[in-house]
Amino acid sequence: MGRAIDVKERQTNIADYILANGFVTVDELIEKFNISRMTVHRDLDYLERAQLIQKVRNGASAQPSNIFESDFAYRERVNIHQKEEICKLATTFLHDGMSIFLDDSTTVIPLIPHLRKFKSLTVVTSCLPAIIEITQIPEVNLIVLGGIYKHKYRSSYGYFSVSAINKIHADMTILSPHSYKTGSIFEYEQDVISAKRAMLENSEKSMVLMDNSKFKQTTLYLLAKISEFDHVIIDSDVPENVIKDLENQSKDLQIAKA
Template identity: 30%
Template sequence: MSQRIISHSRRERLDAILECLLADETESAQSLATRFGVSLMTVHRDLDELQRRGVVRKFRGGVSVARTSTYEISAPLRRLVAVPQKKAIAAAAARMVGPGQSILLDDSTTAAMMLDHLLGVEELYIVTNYLPTLTRIAHEGGPTVAAIGGTFDVGHESFLGVGAVGAIRAVRVDIAFFSTTTADVDGIYHQEESIVAVKSEMMRSSRRRVLLVDSGKLGDTSLHQVADWGAVDHLVTDAGADADLLGTLRSHGVAVTVVDPALHSTDSGSGTDAADQDNEEK
């Protein structure tokens, strides 16, 4: 197959279209054509290209970049969503990691942001199926890393399938850091069965399980349940989370850390002390 050649100006327009759709999902093809000074046919070709990449969905009368109960947005787009919240959550989660530990990072963009704080941790061993995490460690060095193989999924930028499940089953790590698309009082969920299989095995292969989800994912469900809260030891989320939901989870034995994206601190204090206090509550 010949490689697709896309001009620099078109790449910039594709990125700008995504930014517009993230800011306002009511944008139509016609309004995008007017905004960028191109023909309606050109915009439709751009949207077709974005759909081919898996970052948008076209439907009669419009286009969507939002996840639904049966559809998850792609990794490139997820990296643009709730960035301050994810950075704060990742910083708090990284404080749970110490020298000499083995950890598992899933293919979530939140877990990947933990690398900003982990590359200097001594004798750290990281297991992951997420290609951007593998690539960054390969370029920057630091921890020892084990790659989980399997079938590469372009939309998730990760390795999935029976090969990935088998590889995860063969390891035991100290802590698994993972995310999912939705969660409510009954458990955590994802839209895709292949992702559920991998995340479920990750949880079984770890001694401690830490869920990283921004508040926008809480209070809703998706097609498949990954697990109930009995399988989660610690939740790290942001200050937008519903207090009643968090209170219910604490009463069920889940340690909870809430971060303020503006401060990178927790609701119980700052630094590692707050996370330690939450652990003692469990």
């Protein structure tokens, strides 16, 4: 039993180290944790099956690719200051009495503490971290969507989730995609797209939040055209050429200042 605990602790420490550094080599892990090459590969295999990291040649990465989405824990740590500034600006488009769809993205999570300043809001979401945090805000009426829970995204998807969304009509959808390219936003999985599309189709207005990491990667599936959104909010670290593209494509582009 003691040995199993040691292995689990080591694997947790390795995962944290990879998530903190983005990419590490096998040799680096051997030296850092004083373990054999075979043990490193065995631990990386386990962490990849758990969808915490991605094994690559001679190492491991927490960075997403066009077919691999990193765990919620990694994404939550990326650009946290920029996400907070984006969410602070996003709250200026909200008012008392609104009903809001919130998606499963880590970009939207920093919005939740700002909801305390409103006297009455209704939030509809399937994102577990959001649900837990919102339960601490008595002014917010919370509607929890069901479905099949996916640990990697800390959220629920599928027929039951989409069916519930289709029975609700909200004032605003607030979401964030995995990536943006040339006037469109993209996601990894069809289930994620189905839920977010249903939110967009069942709300009066919509807002997309994107920190600068969204413009540095590519993703497989089209979610929506940026022109579909009433408001687009980005941070000030987004490259100038991308800002110009967004100005041409968006109805209303807002830049959150650091």
